Every structure is written in structure tokens, then in C-alpha cells.
Amino acid sequence: MVARLFRLRVALLGAAFRGSMWRAVRTGLGLLVLFALIVAAAAAPSFLGVSATQRAMIDVLAGAVVLAATFVVPFFANRRNLSPAQFASYPASAGSIGFGLFITTIFSWPFLIFAAWLISLGVFRTEWQGAGWVLPAALVVAALLGIACVRVMAALSQRIAGVRYTGALRTIGVVLLVACVPFAVLAGSATLTAAGETAAAEAARIAGLTPFGAPFAAIGFAAGGDTDAALMHLGLAVGALIVLLLLWIPLVRVTLFRVDRPADPGVARRGLGWFERFSARPAQVIAARSLTYWSRDPRYRVALFAIPIAPLVMIVAFSVAGADMRNLALVPLPVVLLLLAWSQHNDVAMDSTAIWEHVASGIRGRSDRAGRLAPVMMIGVPLAVIGSSLTVTVAGEWRILPAVLGLNIAVLLVASGITSIFSVAMPYPTTRPGDSPFVQPQWSGSGSGLAQTLSMLVSLVLAVPPVWFAVLAIIDLSFLENMWALAFGVGYGLVVLVLGILIGGKLFERNGPELIAVTQVFD
Incomplete structure (x- = not known):
């Protein structure tokens, strides 16, 4: 099953370049620019003279936001995620399908972009080199946690909303995104002040205690020589990963053996x-x-x-x-x-x-x-x-x-x-x-x-x-x-x-x- 899904993932990677020559060139240039921007965003704090303490705060906050996005976004936008229900006709068990979908997610453009950002952080953060084995372990845990978040939330969304309410979920997601934009701009500009930097440091500390920011906080603590704190934060991220994996297989089983109620073909659904x-x-x-x-x-x-x-x-x-x-x-x-x-x-x-x-x-x-x-x-x-x-x-x-x-x-x-x-x-x-509308009837009551x-x-x-x-x-x-x-x-x-x-x-x-x-x- 894994081999079949691997071939399907590779085909989906190449599908982005299919069509006219202009489309292939445009897609390739777009991906190159996107990867360059990701690497530049990861390298920017190291080349702009930001102190190591500030870089640690930025990395925890940025990492928590990115991993939180992998948890939230797939719930509202799940159309491009493969569903276990699409493989219900295959003679394979729920565990085999779930394992295959999970592992082969690494062969997708969103994950490759995410992995490029994680690798760039590991390369450009010279202070992280003192973290030892915690550095690769934390980055791998962060990558696996991102995959688990996407898979579980996309399957949960497809199970709850189905096809009919996908548009409503996307609308809700757009509303939340629009609401977050001015707040994010304000929060980012506020960190430039002394009081804002103190608040951002407190926010980074709180984010490090969540599964989303814990892997990056663990690297910082390990680089600073605090092994106990590093292991605690790394254990928090691993625990969240295990919980999501325990949810993933039952979700696959439910999706495979339960079908949505079909719409009544006798009911008109156009022009109403x-x-x-x-x-x-x-x-x-x-x-x-x-x-x-x-x-x-x-x-x-x-x-x-x-x-x-x-x-x-x-x-x-x-x-x-x-x-x-x-x-x-x-x-x-x-x-x-x-x-x-x-x-x-x-x-x-x-x-x-x-x-x-x-x-x-x-x-x-x-x-x-x-x-x-x-x-x-x-x-x-x-x-x-x-x-x-x-x-x-x-x-x-x-x-x-x-x-x-x-x-x-x-x-x-x-x-x-x-x-x-x-x-x-x-x-x-x-x-x-x-x-x-401006006329009001007289009433004796x-x-x-x-x-x-x-x-x-x-x-x-x-x-x-x-x-x-x-x-x-x-x-x-x-x-x-x-x-x-x-x-x-x-x-x-x-x-x-x-x-x-x-x-x-x-x-x-x-x-x-x-x-x-x-x-x-x-x-």
C-alpha cells in the first residue's frame, strides 16, 4: 500500500507542471521563489544583527505559529488532502492505509516547503549547534507533528463537514484569517518597543509550553545547557505526537467503514x-x-x-x-x-x-x-x-x-x-x-x-x-x-x-x- 501511495504522491508532485510549457515554467519559477523566501525568512534573524536571546524568542513564536497553522488550516481547507475514503475499495486494512497516507505525506509540496524551513533554521542558527542530539530530534519531531496535525484535522473535517459544508468551513476560515491579520500586524509592531519585547518574551515562554512551540524551546534550552528543561519540552511534543497518532488510525477506520448519507435525488438543489x-x-x-x-x-x-x-x-x-x-x-x-x-x-x-x-x-x-x-x-x-x-x-x-x-x-x-x-x-x-420602510402602522395596544x-x-x-x-x-x-x-x-x-x-x-x-x-x- 505504501508503494502505491508513494507512486501516487510522486505523480501529484509532477502534476503541478503538467499542461502547457508556460504553465510548467511559471510553476517552477513560483516554487523556486517560494523556497527562496522560506530560506530567507529563516536566515533573516541571523543576518540582521538580532541577539541570540531575541532569535530564540522569535524561533519559538514563529515555530508555534507555523505548527499551529498545520493544526488549524487543514480543518477549514481540506480539499487538497487525500482522504482515507478514497482508498476504501483497495484490499488493505485501515492500519495499512493510515500508515501509508501518513508516511507518504512527506512527498507533497507543502511538506517539502515546511521541511526546507526547518532545515534552514538548523543551518543558520549557529547557537543551536551546541544542542547536540536534541537538535535533529526536535526538528524531526516538529516535522512529524506537522504531518500528524494535517492528517488528523483534515480527516476530522472531512468526517464532520463532508462535501456539503466544505464551502461553509472555508468561509469561516477566511473570516478568522481576516480577523487575525490586523492583530498579527499590531502584535508584530508592538514587539519593537521595550514593553512589547517583554510581552513577546512572555508569549514565547507560554508558547514553549504548548506542543507547537515545545520542539523549538527544547532546542534553545539544550543549546543553553539546560538538559532537563530540554527533555521536558521535547517530551511534551512527543506526547502530543503520540496522541495524534492514536487518533489517526481510528479516524481512518471510521472513514473507511462509514459512508455519508446520499442526498435525496428527488429534491431540487438548483435555483433555490x-x-x-x-x-x-x-x-x-x-x-x-x-x-x-x-x-x-x-x-x-x-x-x-x-x-x-x-x-x-x-x-x-x-x-x-x-x-x-x-x-x-x-x-x-x-x-x-x-x-x-x-x-x-x-x-x-x-x-x-x-x-x-x-x-x-x-x-x-x-x-x-x-x-x-x-x-x-x-x-x-x-x-x-x-x-x-x-x-x-x-x-x-x-x-x-x-x-x-x-x-x-x-x-x-x-x-x-x-x-x-x-x-x-x-x-x-x-x-x-x-x-x-419608514411607515409605522398605528396600534391601540x-x-x-x-x-x-x-x-x-x-x-x-x-x-x-x-x-x-x-x-x-x-x-x-x-x-x-x-x-x-x-x-x-x-x-x-x-x-x-x-x-x-x-x-x-x-x-x-x-x-x-x-x-x-x-x-x-x-x-
């Missing part, structure tokens, strides 16, 4: 817009319908255009009053996320006559509540992730990113949970489909003012705990405080969101006829 991308389940169908409304209905577009106005007015007012712009950078995003989620507080009324389909079909209320939150989540979560990175960039302090991210996600989730309750507990008539005020107040009150912990972490600048603010914000927000969906679902099931009556008052 958002309905093509969601399965035929109540919550997901409602999510597709809500996304269709948001993309076509001018009432939703007007609300989206109006949301950024409030934070802009606040920034102008505070700046005129003389507030520090770095502190003001923390204000706009939570306000935008709060208003985005709060805009759903009367979403049922926007359905007009369509709400009867949900009531007549007898769907569970929680499915209705969860499906209607799809547009807010698909807009709000990427906005929170990317916006948090931009916020810390403007604020000039990358160490507060966990607290800012926890604050923004918590505000979004809390407000979404509260509006899931209020949209069925206190609905009021709204603009009819086709009417001007409790009115829109009470529902809007109460939903906003409850959202603000319940958002106080995560905001409080985030503010404390931003002031303290402690790593543990920031991680606690992130964990508490996400966990607390999820609890409120789930409770809001469940409570709103119960109210939806109980008040179905009343909801139809409210939405059809002016129809």
Missing part, C-alpha cells in the same frame, strides 16, 4: 438560493427563509443601514468632550452588535401572513426561534471576530484581545437571546411587505415603545456581568484575567441565548393564534 445550503429540517428551513428576507426585503436593509449611525454619533459626542480616542475604540462594536441583535425584537411581525405556516405545521417553537437568529449570527459573529481585532489595533494594545472578543460575543448572544423572547412575548404591527424599551433594558442589564469582567481584564492587562473574560463572556452568552430560545419557543407554541392575529391586523 439559501435553501440549497440548508438541510430540510425546521430550524434550517426557517433560517434559509430568514436569510432570503434579509437579502431581499428593504425593511431589513433600512434597519441594517441605520445601525452604524448610533455608535458614530456617540464617538463624535465623546471626542468633542475630549475623551481619549484609544478608549473610544472599545465603544462602537458592542453598540453595533447590541443594535443588530435588538433589531430582531419584533421579527415575528415582519412575517405578515407567512407566520401561519409555522403555527399550522406544528413545528417546535425552539426551531422557529433558532432559525430566525441565523441572519444575526451569520452577520454578528464574523463582525465580532474581525471587529475585535480591529478594535485592539486602534486601541494599540493587543493583549486585551481575549477580553474584547469575550465582551463583543457576549453582548451579541445576550441580546439575541432576549429578543428571541420579546419577539413572541410583546409583538406589535409593523410595516407591511411592499410598503415604505401596548405599542411599540414599551416592547422596544423593555427589550433594550433587559438586554443591557443582562449584559452587565460579561462587560464587568471584560472591563476589569482590560484595566488589569493580566493574561489569566483576559482569558477568564473571554471564557465567561462566551459561556454566559451561550447560556442566555439557549435559555432565550427555549423560553421564546414555549411562548411561541402557547401564543400561536395571538401571533397570527397581531401580524394580520392590517392585512
Whole structure:
């Protein structure tokens, strides 16, 4: 099996040069430039007069980032990775297929580039020569760890997402990449200052305690004569490698003996817009319908255009009053996320006559509540992730990113949970489909003012705990405080969101006829 996979890998290596002569030349030049850049990046710290201590810090951080990328990237981009399922028809055991795929990964362009970077580090770091046998051992462990990360995460992604949700995973990966760019630029520029160098040294120490940075930290400790610390870090990397290998063979076995459920050939999958991308389940169908409304209905577009106005007015007012712009950078995003989620507080009324389909079909209320939150989540979560990175960039302090991210996600989730309750507990008539978005019907009941005020107040009150912990972490600048603010914000927000969906679902099931009556008052 290994020989067959070896021939396949060699063929895939040569496939990059197939086609026209111009394509072969272009591919060859591109690979030469890429290898030259990799070698130059590894050699740069040694030729730019950087001290040995700073080089050690850079190598640990860079190595941890590269190995972490081999762990994260294949989960979101797995199309170019061979899957064990492609060899299910071969008369070979799961162990043979798994071993062959693992070993022959070294004959792939990404690994050859990765290996060139590791070898360049070993050649250009003259201080590493005193590490003895730890140097080649650590580099080999790092290479094997990178292969194991790619194989396990790609197989896990293919098993979880399958073919249908590959595009959604790539989109999520792109959002995370865009969010990391300004943060990485800020963190890199911050290390040029004295305070930033101290923070970078602490980050390198923490990265060295992870399996991704441990091999490079082990080389540094061995070169410095601390054999015990070198063996401890090397053992950490080896332990992570063993865990991944123990996961790899069971993943191969599951992939070989379990097949994905085929799509129903009788169901049309073309020309249905958002309905093509969601399965035929109540919550997901409602999510597709809500996304269709948001993309076509001018009432939703007007609300989206109006949301950024409030934070802009606040920034102008505070700046005129003389507030520090770095502190003001923390204000706009939570306000935008709060208003985005709060805009759903009367979403049922926007359905007009369509709400009867949900009531007549007898769907569970929680499915209705969860499906209607799809547009807010698909807009709000990427906005929170990317916006948090931009916020810390403007604020000039990358160490507060966990607290800012926890604050923004918590505000979004809390407000979404509260509006899931209020949209069925206190609905009021709204603009009819086709009417001007700026026309509001008159209503003799409790009115829109009470529902809007109460939903906003409850959202603000319940958002106080995560905001409080985030503010404390931003002031303290402690790593543990920031991680606690992130964990508490996400966990607390999820609890409120789930409770809001469940409570709103119960109210939806109980008040179905009343909801139809409210939405059809002016129809």
C-alpha cells in the first residue's frame, strides 16, 4: 500500500507542471521563489544583527505559529488532502492505509516547503549547534507533528463537514484569517518597543509550553545547557505526537467503514438560493427563509443601514468632550452588535401572513426561534471576530484581545437571546411587505415603545456581568484575567441565548393564534 501511495504522491508532485510549457515554467519559477523566501525568512534573524536571546524568542513564536497553522488550516481547507475514503475499495486494512497516507505525506509540496524551513533554521542558527542530539530530534519531531496535525484535522473535517459544508468551513476560515491579520500586524509592531519585547518574551515562554512551540524551546534550552528543561519540552511534543497518532488510525477506520448519507435525488438543489445550503429540517428551513428576507426585503436593509449611525454619533459626542480616542475604540462594536441583535425584537411581525405556516405545521417553537437568529449570527459573529481585532489595533494594545472578543460575543448572544423572547412575548404591527420602510402602522395596544424599551433594558442589564469582567481584564492587562473574560463572556452568552430560545419557543407554541392575529391586523 505504501508503494502505491508513494507512486501516487510522486505523480501529484509532477502534476503541478503538467499542461502547457508556460504553465510548467511559471510553476517552477513560483516554487523556486517560494523556497527562496522560506530560506530567507529563516536566515533573516541571523543576518540582521538580532541577539541570540531575541532569535530564540522569535524561533519559538514563529515555530508555534507555523505548527499551529498545520493544526488549524487543514480543518477549514481540506480539499487538497487525500482522504482515507478514497482508498476504501483497495484490499488493505485501515492500519495499512493510515500508515501509508501518513508516511507518504512527506512527498507533497507543502511538506517539502515546511521541511526546507526547518532545515534552514538548523543551518543558520549557529547557537543551536551546541544542542547536540536534541537538535535533529526536535526538528524531526516538529516535522512529524506537522504531518500528524494535517492528517488528523483534515480527516476530522472531512468526517464532520463532508462535501456539503466544505464551502461553509472555508468561509469561516477566511473570516478568522481576516480577523487575525490586523492583530498579527499590531502584535508584530508592538514587539519593537521595550514593553512589547517583554510581552513577546512572555508569549514565547507560554508558547514553549504548548506542543507547537515545545520542539523549538527544547532546542534553545539544550543549546543553553539546560538538559532537563530540554527533555521536558521535547517530551511534551512527543506526547502530543503520540496522541495524534492514536487518533489517526481510528479516524481512518471510521472513514473507511462509514459512508455519508446520499442526498435525496428527488429534491431540487438548483435555483433555490439559501435553501440549497440548508438541510430540510425546521430550524434550517426557517433560517434559509430568514436569510432570503434579509437579502431581499428593504425593511431589513433600512434597519441594517441605520445601525452604524448610533455608535458614530456617540464617538463624535465623546471626542468633542475630549475623551481619549484609544478608549473610544472599545465603544462602537458592542453598540453595533447590541443594535443588530435588538433589531430582531419584533421579527415575528415582519412575517405578515407567512407566520401561519409555522403555527399550522406544528413545528417546535425552539426551531422557529433558532432559525430566525441565523441572519444575526451569520452577520454578528464574523463582525465580532474581525471587529475585535480591529478594535485592539486602534486601541494599540493587543493583549486585551481575549477580553474584547469575550465582551463583543457576549453582548451579541445576550441580546439575541432576549429578543428571541420579546419577539413572541410583546409583538406589535409593523410595516407591511411592499410598503415604505419608514411607515409605522398605528396600534391601540401596548405599542411599540414599551416592547422596544423593555427589550433594550433587559438586554443591557443582562449584559452587565460579561462587560464587568471584560472591563476589569482590560484595566488589569493580566493574561489569566483576559482569558477568564473571554471564557465567561462566551459561556454566559451561550447560556442566555439557549435559555432565550427555549423560553421564546414555549411562548411561541402557547401564543400561536395571538401571533397570527397581531401580524394580520392590517392585512
